[in-house]
Amino acid sequence: xxxxxxxxxxxxxxxxxxxxxxxxxxxxxxxxxxxxxxxxxxxxxxxxxxxxxxxxxxxxxxxxxxxxxxxxxxxxxxxxxxxxxxxxxxxxxxxxxxxx
Numbered sequence: 491x492x493x494x495x496x497x498x499x500x501x502x503x504x505x506x507x508x509x510x511x512x513x514x515x516x517x518x519x520x521x522x523x524x525x526x527x528x529x530x531x532x533x534x535x536x537x538x539x540x541x542x543x544x545x546x547x548x549x550x551x552x553x554x555x556x557x558x559x560x561x562x563x564x565x566x567x568x569x570x571x572x573x574x575x576x577x578x579x580x581x582x583x584x585x586x587x588x589x590x
Contacts, residue, residue: 541570542562542567542568542569543570543572544558544569544570544571544572544573546573547573552573555569555573556571
């Protein structure tokens with residue numbers, strides 16, 4: 491029984507270590523791709539945009555939208571949050587009518 495316990499404990503430790511290694515590799519790969527991407531055109535389009543819309547479907551995306559809105563406040567730029575379907579529909583109607 492004790493040997494079985496040790497085996498299970500070692501297996502869990504290996505899985506935990508393996509998970510953290512995979513997570514670390516995923517983060518490193520994401521950072522490499524981000525650094526390799528030319529973001530100047532994206533920044534220019536954001537700077538020139540009359541309206542900036544953000545949309546997310548899940549909890550993490552919702553938090554990202556809120557963080558984006560918070561960060562853009564210091565630039566005096568308003569992010570239009572379209573996470574709710576009613577909000578999305580109302581903004582589509584506004585844009586179709588040409589009034590904002």
